[in-house]
Amino acid sequence: MTPQDYEYLRKLLKERSGLDLSADKQYLVESRLMPLARKAGLGGIPELAQKMKGGAATLTSEVVEAMTTNETFFFRDKIPFDHLKQTVLPELIQARAARRSIRIWCAASSTGQEPYSIAMCLKEMGAALSGWRTEIVATDLSVGVLEKSKAGMFSQFEVQRGLPIQLLVKYFTQQGELWQLNADIRAMVQHKQLNLLQDFSHLGKFDIIFCRNVLIYFDQGTKASIFDRVSRILEPDGVLALGAAESVVGISDAFKPSPDRRGLYRTNPARGAGGAPVFPFKATASAR
Ligand SMILES: C[S@@+](CC[C@H](N)C(=O)[O-])C[C@H]1O[C@@H](n2cnc3c(N)ncnc32)[C@H](O)[C@@H]1O
Numbered sequence: 048m049t050p051q052d053y054e055y056l057r058k059l060l061k062e063r064s065g066l067d068l069s070a071d072k073q074y075l076v077e078s079r080l081m082p083l084a085r086k087a088g089l090g091g092i093p094e095l096a097q098k099m100k101g102g103a104a105t106l107t108s109e110v111v112e113a114m115t116t117n118e119t120f121f122f123r124d125k126i127p128f129d130h131l132k133q134t135v136l137p138e139l140i141q142a143r144a145a146r147r148s149i150r151i152w153c154a155a156s157s158t159g160q161e162p163y164s165i166a167m168c169l170k171e172m173g174a175a176l177s178g179w180r181t182e183i184v185a186t187d188l189s190v191g192v193l194e195k196s197k198a199g200m201f202s203q204f205e206v207q208r209g210l211p212i213q214l215l216v217k218y219f220t221q222q223g224e225l226w227q228l229n230a231d232i233r234a235m236v237q238h239k240q241l242n243l244l245q246d247f248s249h250l251g252k253f254d255i256i257f258c259r260n261v262l263i264y265f266d267q268g269t270k271a272s273i274f275d276r277v278s279r280i281l282e283p284d285g286v287l288a289l290g291a292a293e294s295v296v297g298i299s300d301a302f303k304p305s306p307d308r309r310g311l312y313r314t315n316p317a318r319g320a321g322g323a324p325v326f327p328f329k330a331t332a333s334a335r
Contacts, residue, residue, distance in 0.1 A: 048073060048092040055096050056080075056110070063111045064188055065244050067266040079113050112189045116264070119157040120208035122164045123259070127288045127310045131168050131255070134308065135286050139254055140175055142284060148180040152253045154243060154277075155261035156185035159196030159236070160205070163228060165257065166235040167214055184250060186241035193238045199228035243273055247280070254282050260290035267298055274299035278314045287312040 053073050060066040068075070077092060084095040087106060099107045122128045139149055149169075153162040162185035169181050187193050206215055206226045219226040241247055243261065256277055262270045278301035281287060287302055288311055289295070295302045295312060302312035 048077060048096075052093050052096045055100070056092075059099070059107070060111060060114055061266075063107075063244075064115060064242070065265040065269045066114055067264060067269070076114070080110060083109055083113050108190075112191055115189055115192075117157045117189065117192050118260070119160045120205070121160045121210035123161065123209060124291045124310065125209075127257070127259075128164055128168055130308045130311055131165070131288075132171065135255065135311070136168065136172055137175070140172075140179075143254070147178065148182070149176075149255070150182045150251070150253045151184070151255040152250060152257070152280075153183060153185045153236075154241070154247075154256065154258040156187050156193075156196060156238075157189075158192045158205075159185065159199060159228075160201075160209070161185075161257060161259065162196070162236045163199070163232060164209075165255075166232050167218055169235065170218070170232065181235065183236045184239060184253075185236050186239045186247075186250075188240070188242045190240055193240060196236075197233075197238050199233040201226050201228070244269065247276065250280060252280055252282055254285045255288070256281055256285065257288045259288060259293070262293050263290065271299045274301045278302060278318075281314055283314060283316075285314070287314075 053076065056076055057068050060068060080092055080095060083106075084091055087095070087098070089095050089098065095106070095110070099110065136149075143149060151165055153165060156162045162183050165183055169176060169183075185193075185196060187196075200222070201219075202225060206219065215226065218229050218232050220229060221227075239250075241250075243258075258273070258277060262273060265273070274295055277287060286305070291310060295304070300315055300318050303315045305311040305313055
């Protein structure tokens with residue numbers, strides 16, 4: 048690949064998906080895109096770039112998808128899910144007692160392990176949520192991962208990563224070498240294709256937003272813009288969960304870390320996020 052081809056691909060990926068590749072990631076581009084070039088009957092990356100410059104839209108989308116990292120597993124990092132079951136959901140159940148509905152957005156949901164982990168947490172709340180309307184919206188840039196997520200079919204390797212055996216037995220059915228997630232859990236999750244670089248205000252307001260292990264691939268400006276727009280669709284007493292290697296600190300003042308709940312954030316009332324009314328930050332009241 049020539050330096051010009053690399054620059055072309057770098058710029059395109061930044062514009063299309065937010066992926067911020069440093070100058071020395073040619074090896075990554077080669078390893079991810081060579082299989083795609085071969086599949087398309089092309090000699091290599093220069094020919095692939097040439098086709099894309101010629102306006103091959105489907106091929107370009109495939110290139111963007113092939114460059115995304117889809118690594119995920121059930122109950123990843125464990126702690127956010129413990130918080131969800133032990134404090135976040137019990138508090139929301141009290142706060143939403145009149146409305147009896149909870150909306151959760153799982154942004155960058157990959158192959159489904161994250162939104163389905165959330166769905167199992169809701170199910171495990173048992174009678175406390177019986178008769179409630181619970182909505183989990185799972186979105187991702189990649190159509191391929193969303194298709195796999197919708198199918199709810201996981202390999203032995205995938206179910207061995209993070210999923211407690213009791214939940215495997217309770218919510219999955221073995222089908223040959225694969226495990227099918229039961230229909231009632233699958234039905235709790237709606238899937239939509241969505242690029243975080245684009246407007247997502249049409250999704251409506253959410254009580255909980257999981258946006259984990261995707262912002263690490265973006266530059267500071269892109270992260271700040273996403274935090275700002277996420278803060279506008281999170282309810283004032285809602286919760287944002289980020290990945291273990293992610294934080295708002297030094298990037299955005301739209302959110303404040305929850306003092307004793309690692310990985311969880313609340314909108315920053317000092318900022319009056321999204322023009323929303325300023326609510327007192329319930330850090331001490333909600334901290335247990
Ligand atoms: C590493 S996975 C994280 C999955 C899950 N959130 C977790 O923490 O296990 C990152 C996901 O972000 C998606 N992604 C990358 N760029 C995106 C964008 N601009 N908009 C939406 N999703 C994006 C990828 O397709 C991929 O599925």
